[in-house]
Amino acid sequence: MIELVDLTVTFGGVTALDNVSAVFTKPVNGIIGPNGAGKTTTMNVISGFLKCSGHIRYNDEEIGRLPAYKRTRWGLRRSFQREQIADDLSILDNLKVILDVTPGGRAQKAADAEQALEATGLAPRAHTMAGELNTFERRLVDVARCLVGKPKIVMFDEPGGGLSREEAARLGDLILKVPEITGATTLVIDHDVDLISRICAETLVLDFGKRIAFGETAAVLGDPKVKAAYLGVEEVDS
Amino acid sequence: MRPVLPYLGYALIVVAAYIFLAAGKPTLVSGLFVVSGLAVGSLYALGGIGLVVLYRATGVLNLASGAVGAVGVMLAWELQQRGWPQAISWAAALATAMALSLLYGRLIAPGLAWRDPIVKAVATLGFALIILGVTTFLWRTDVVRKFTLPTDNQAMMLLGLRVTLTRFIVVFATVSIVAGIWFYLARTRTGLQMRSLANDRDLSALIGVRILRVESIAWAIAGAIAGFTGLMFGDLLRLEPFVITFMVIPCVAAAICGRLENLGLVLVGGLTMGVVESLLTFSPTLKNIRPIAPFFIAAAVLIVMQRGHQLVFARDE
Amino acid sequence: MLAITRSGLAGTVFFLIALLALPALADGQWIKIFISTGCFVIAASGVAFMYSRLGMVSLGQVALMGVGGWVTLRMNHAFNLPFEINVAVAGAVTLVFGWLLALPALRMRGLYLALITLMAAGGLEVIFSTFRFPNGGPGFWGVMPSVAAPFRRPWIAQSDTAYLRYIMAAAFFGFVLIELHRRMAPGRAWAMIRRSEAAALASGVNVVYYKAWAFGLSGFLAGVAGGLLAGGLGLLDAATFRASESIMLFALSVVGGARFWLGAVIAGVLYRVMPALFSNWGINSDLTLVIFGAALLHAIMTAPDGLSGQILQAFGKVTRRA
Numbered sequence: 034m035i036e037l038v039d040l041t042v043t044f045g046g047v048t049a050l051d052n053v054s055a056v057f058t059k060p061v062n063g064i065i066g067p068n069g070a071g072k073t074t075t076m077n078v079i080s081g082f083l084k085c086s087g088h089i090r091y092n093d094e095e096i097g098r099l100p101a102y103k104r105t106r107w108g109l110r111r112s113f114q115r116e117q118i119a120d121d122l123s124i125l126d127n128l129k130v131i132l133d134v135t136p137g138g139r140a141q142k143a144a145d146a147e148q149a150l151e152a153t154g155l156a157p158r159a160h161t162m163a164g165e166l167n168t169f170e171r172r173l174v175d176v177a178r179c180l181v182g183k184p185k186i187v188m189f190d191e192p193g194g195g196l197s198r199e200e201a202a203r204l205g206d207l208i209l210k211v212p213e214i215t216g217a218t219t220l221v222i223d224h225d226v227d228l229i230s231r232i233c234a235e236t237l238v239l240d241f242g243k244r245i246a247f248g249e250t251a252a253v254l255g256d257p258k259v260k261a262a263y264l265g266v267e268e269v270d271s
Numbered sequence: 272m273r274p275v276l277p278y279l280g281y282a283l284i285v286v287a288a289y290i291f292l293a294a295g296k297p298t299l300v301s302g303l304f305v306v307s308g309l310a311v312g313s314l315y316a317l318g319g320i321g322l323v324v325l326y327r328a329t330g331v332l333n334l335a336s337g338a339v340g341a342v343g344v345m346l347a348w349e350l351q352q353r354g355w356p357q358a359i360s361w362a363a364a365l366a367t368a369m370a371l372s373l374l375y376g377r378l379i380a381p382g383l384a385w386r387d388p389i390v391k392a393v394a395t396l397g398f399a400l401i402i403l404g405v406t407t408f409l410w411r412t413d414v415v416r417k418f419t420l421p422t423d424n425q426a427m428m429l430l431g432l433r434v435t436l437t438r439f440i441v442v443f444a445t446v447s448i449v450a451g452i453w454f455y456l457a458r459t460r461t462g463l464q465m466r467s468l469a470n471d472r473d474l475s476a477l478i479g480v481r482i483l484r485v486e487s488i489a490w491a492i493a494g495a496i497a498g499f500t501g502l503m504f505g506d507l508l509r510l511e512p513f514v515i516t517f518m519v520i521p522c523v524a525a526a527i528c529g530r531l532e533n534l535g536l537v538l539v540g541g542l543t544m545g546v547v548e549s550l551l552t553f554s555p556t557l558k559n560i561r562p563i564a565p566f567f568i569a570a571a572v573l574i575v576m577q578r579g580h581q582l583v584f585a586r587d588e
Numbered sequence: 589m590l591a592i593t594r595s596g597l598a599g600t601v602f603f604l605i606a607l608l609a610l611p612a613l614a615d616g617q618w619i620k621i622f623i624s625t626g627c628f629v630i631a632a633s634g635v636a637f638m639y640s641r642l643g644m645v646s647l648g649q650v651a652l653m654g655v656g657g658w659v660t661l662r663m664n665h666a667f668n669l670p671f672e673i674n675v676a677v678a679g680a681v682t683l684v685f686g687w688l689l690a691l692p693a694l695r696m697r698g699l700y701l702a703l704i705t706l707m708a709a710g711g712l713e714v715i716f717s718t719f720r721f722p723n724g725g726p727g728f729w730g731v732m733p734s735v736a737a738p739f740r741r742p743w744i745a746q747s748d749t750a751y752l753r754y755i756m757a758a759a760f761f762g763f764v765l766i767e768l769h770r771r772m773a774p775g776r777a778w779a780m781i782r783r784s785e786a787a788a789l790a791s792g793v794n795v796v797y798y799k800a801w802a803f804g805l806s807g808f809l810a811g812v813a814g815g816l817l818a819g820g821l822g823l824l825d826a827a828t829f830r831a832s833e834s835i836m837l838f839a840l841s842v843v844g845g846a847r848f849w850l851g852a853v854i855a856g857v858l859y860r861v862m863p864a865l866f867s868n869w870g871i872n873s874d875l876t877l878v879i880f881g882a883a884l885l886h887a888i889m890t891a892p893d894g895l896s897g898q899i900l901q902a903f904g905k906v907t908r909r910a
Contacts, residue, residue: 080790105792117787119779121641130780133773134792178791332699334706382889389645389698393842394888396647396835400881403832408874517831520710523703559718563711570707573692573700 034058035186035218040078040087042071042242049074050085051242060212061219063233063250065226067263070239072222073114076188079220080104080111091185091218106134108185110217112192116175120164124155124174127163128181135182142181149180152214153207169200176207184217193225201225205232230254238262277536281528281543284568288546292553302432304549310438311507312545313445314500315565318522319529319537320449321496324456326531327469328489331380332392333372335399337519339494340501341512342406343368347502348418348510349410357421365498371402372494376487399516406512418505441503448496449538461488521562524569530576544568596767599849603760610756611749619748621864623820626755627653627813629856630762632841633849634809637766638802639838640846641778643698646803648689648705649810650837651712654829656682656814661722661824662730664739671742675815682811683804690803694796701803709831716826723823739822755816762809763849774801836877839884845894854895 035057042050050071064072078085081101089097096104105111110131118127128149132142150156153173158166163174172192179187189208193201209232211219223229229236229250236253238246240262246253253259293301318336326332343364350360375398383391410416422436429439456462464485467475476482500522504515521544528540544565551561592600614622631649638644659678663669689708693700722730724737745754769775777798780788788795818824840858845851863876887894893901 082786082789101789102792102794105790111790113786113790117783117790119776119783119787121779121782122776126776126779129773130776130791130793133776332703379885379889387643387698389643389702390888392699392702393645393838394885396839397881397884397888400836400839400877400884402881404874404877404879404881407877408872513830513832517710520707520831524707527700527703560714562714566707566711570689570692570704573696573704577692577695 034092035062035079035220036088036090036093037075037079038088038090040075040085040089042074042078042083042085049242050078052087053239053242053244054087055237055244055247057218057220057235057237059218059234061209061221061233063229063236064220064222064239065224065229065236066239066245069241070262071242072239073190074242075239076111076190076220076222079186079188080109102134105131108183108217110179110182110184110187112172112175112179112187112189114190114194116171118163118171118174118178120162123160123162124150124166124177125159127174128178131178131182137182145181145183148214149177152180152210153177168195169197172196172204173207176204176211180211180215184215187211187215187217187219189219189221189223191223192221193223193228201228208232226254278539281536281539285543285546288550292550296553299432301550301553302430304552305546306429306432306434306438308546308549309542310441310545311549312542313442313538314503314507314518314541315521315525315544316538316541317445317448317496318500318518319525319541320452320534321493321500322519322522322526323529323531323534323537324452324465324496325489325493326388326526328465329376329380329468329486330384330388330391330472331376331395332388332523332526332531333375333395333493333497334392334519334523335375335395335402336372336493336497336522337501337516338399338402338406338512339368339371340497340499340504340518341515342371342402342501343498344418344501344505344510344515345406345410345512348416348505351418361502364502365495368498368501369491369494372490372497373487376490377483380486380490381483399519403512403516406516410512412512416510418502418510420506423506437503437506441507444499445538448499449534452492453534461485465489521565524565527569528572530572540568540572595848599760599763602850602853603756607753607756611752614752616748618864619752620820621860623748623752623755624817625856625860626752626759627817627820627856628837628859629852630755630759630813630816631810632837632844632855632859633759633762633766633852634806634813635838636841636844636846636852636855637770638806639841641770641775642782642799642802644799644802645698645702645838646705646806646834647702647838648709648712648831648834649806650829650834651709651831652682652686652807652810653814653817654712654716654824654826655685656811657818657824657829658716658721658814659811660815660818661739664818665722665724665730665737671740671819675812675819678815679808679811682814683808686803686807686810687800691800694799694803706831706835709834712829713826713831716829720826721818721824736823739819741819751820755820758812758816762812763852765809766805769805774798778802836880839880843880843883843887843894845887845896845898847893848896848900850899851894851896 037053037055040050040053053075064075066072077083079089081099081104088095096107099107125146128146132146150159153176155173155177163171192204196204205228208219208221211217221233233250235248236250237244238253238259245262246256246259321336322332346367347360347364350363379394383394420437422440425436426433427436427439456466464480467480468482468485501515504518508514525537525541525544529537548561548564551564552558610622611619631653635646635649638646656678659681660674663674663677689704690701693704719729720731723732724730725732741751742754745751777793780791780793781795781798785795837859840855841852844854844858863873866873866876891898
């Protein structure tokens with residue numbers, strides 16, 4: 034269970050997040066909203082890249098005071114809008130970076146990496162240099178990195194970006210498997226509403242840094258306030 | 272209050288240096304060292320300001336500014352030796368410096384415009400080596416030369432101190448140039464465009480700022496400043512190509528004092544460095560290594576700057 | 589992890605050939621030049637891996653060599669310890685010294701590290717020219733005006749020929765040390781840092797720690813190189829460690845190609861052998877500055893993998909065709 038309590042982030046005069054609170058209990062959860070709503074900012078806050086006021090808790094454990102790199106060691110995994118993998122390293126080495134900092138014996142880590150590579154279908158190419166991969170494969174490496182080292186929270190920021198329809202569908206299936214492979218709570222940001230409806234049980238909607246809806250995905254998507262935010266129509270007072 | 276804090280810090284350093292080093296010496300003597308320090312310090316500051324203005328406008332930290340100044344002052348010396356009038360030799364120095372600066376800015380820098388600031392700075396090092404090589408080839412380094420101005424032998428009385436006119440001119444010129452640049456950036460149209468470029472290059476292009484034109488102006492200004500500081504370093508310090516080329520190092524230190532953006536702090540930082548370095552002459556143990564004083568001040572500034580600094584969002588890739 | 593790559597194999601073969609052939613082919617003056625070259629190859633390897641693996645620029649590597657050389661000389665004249673201990677201490681001291689210099693800049697944009705190492709190079713130039721290098725004299729600075737006290741070379745490498753082999757072995761081990769780092773956790777962390785700070789943090793990498801490790805390794809190599817240089821010449825001179833020299837070594841590391849061991853070798857050769865050839869041929873050594881500067885600009889703009897990259901590319905084409 035991920036608890037966000039009154040997260041507020043300001044940059045100079047701009048309030049990027051305004052007292053955002055939410056409790057994510059389902060295996061896969063969505064965060065959606067129009068551009069500039071603060072979705073990536075929310076993930077950056079959870080990652081520890083930004084200073085914020087408020088609390089971030091996982092199963093009642095406060096992680097908001099940990100520095101960013103320690104959160105990863107604790108069990109946070111993140112996939113960015115532009116995949117951030119090292120071109121100079123092989124796929125396996127990209128996974129090993131995370132395994133280097135998580136506890137466990139050599140055999141255990143090798144098995145962990147093997148499992149992640151199998152799940153993403155990358156096992157035959159484990160020793161290929163990441164620089165030689167195409168966009169979809171790079172995204173898969175990103176996902177594989179999120180599976181290793183016993184993660185507790187896994188976050189995907191627009192994972193479907195730059196992928197074809199079937200690649201995005203395959204990715205969606207993979208994300209659905211993340212909780213069962215790792216036991217982690219997953220957060221997904223995406224603009225693809227079909228993807229979100231398919232894989233996310235509950236969804237948070239942000240607009241201008243504020244939470245405007247949270248709950249079961251289908252209900253949230255049907256909420257007139259959400260529609261107003263996306264389409265820019267005058268808000269319906271209901 | 273907070274913006275004033277660094278200025279107070281520098282003032283404190285100067286006062287502390289004066290108390291520790293020059294206490295007990297007659298004020299006439301220590302005053303002379305302070306003035307001398309202000310003169311050299313203002314050159315550090317001026318060099319630093321040239322670096323910062325260009326860096327903010329183009330993203331290039333021009334480590335070749337010293338080399339460019341060096342070739343300018345060597346040319347001026349050469350012309351003087353051949354009997355050409357002062358004004359012409361000066362103009363030649365400034366023109367050469369500006370020409371070299373513009374050459375780099377128009378021909379080489381655009382090819383690197385999209386790359387990391389480090390790479391751009393390293394490229395200017397290549398340019399510096401080329402210029403330095405040509406300069407030492409044309410004017411051999413084993414000869415001792417002296418660059419003098421007529422104002423070296425004239426003095427004026429200021430607060431009971433006899434100040435060499437050259438030193439006075441240097442400080443006065445620096446303050447004027449800094450004021451002029453401040454005015455240019457704050458009040459003119461191209462100055463505004465330059466600030467816009469410094470803030471966000473891509474956005475500026477989108478809103479119609481003519482990048483090439485504004486950048487060329489920045490390179491020209493930087494070249495002029497480099498030429499002027501080269502001339503003055505040649506007069507106040509030593510006329511030797513290597514020495515003047517690597518005066519870029521204390522100028523970089525001054526630029527760091529301003530965090531590579533704040534002109535006022537560059538000015539004050541540079542002056543502080545110059546004065547502290549000069550006052551260190553009073554310390555028998557440290558006087559021979561006093562040129563490293565700017566380095567320590569810059570290092571201290573960096574230590575203060577990086578406290579609690581998190582580097583996650585440097586402009587990506 | 590300990591598999592030898594094609595590049596490693598080529599490097600080992602190159603090393604063995606050089607070990608056997610070079611001292612036999614070279615005569616008195618050239619042996620000394622090659623000894624010096626070998627030391628600068630070690631220093632260049634330190635600069636090169638930091639730049640190619642992490643994007644960190646050090647413009648003060650030769651100055652740090654001076655620190656290592658100073659410590660080695662001081663130890664040699666102060667105590668009666670074996671050469672290897674003196675050099676090891678020199679490496680350690682330079683490592684710590686390098687850290688102290690670089691630490692303020694490691695949390696900031698990479699540009700600041702370049703600037704601080706440049707300032708350090710300038711500062712050390714002043715210190716070396718003021719206090720000079722120990723030659724057996726009294727006091728902390730250990731300088732006496734006339735002839736220098738003797739320098740004790742390693743027990744197994746007293747003659748110039750043997751010392752040249754010793755240096756080459758040291759360079760080989762230096763490359764192996766770097767490669768070991770690269771294949772283990774530090775190398776992986778460095779690659780992540782190269783990608784972006786965000787990527788590194790999201791991978792659990794403590795960025796400042798691993799940057800410091802890299803700079804420490806580079807400083808250690810510089811210190812050892814300086815110590816070995818002291819052993820080669822018996823005494824050191826402030827002019828060898830001017831700020832311009834540090835800049836040139838960096839420039840040549842880029843020109844040679846920072847990614848490959850061959851690049852560091854090319855850097856050392858260009859740095860030491862070319863000026864010697866020029867003076868033999870009667871060409872003005874100032875022109876080396878111009879050539880190196882132009883080569884740096886060219887390398888940055890068009891050939892990011894430097895000369896070694898181009899050589900390896902051509903080699904690859906040839907072997908593929910065969």
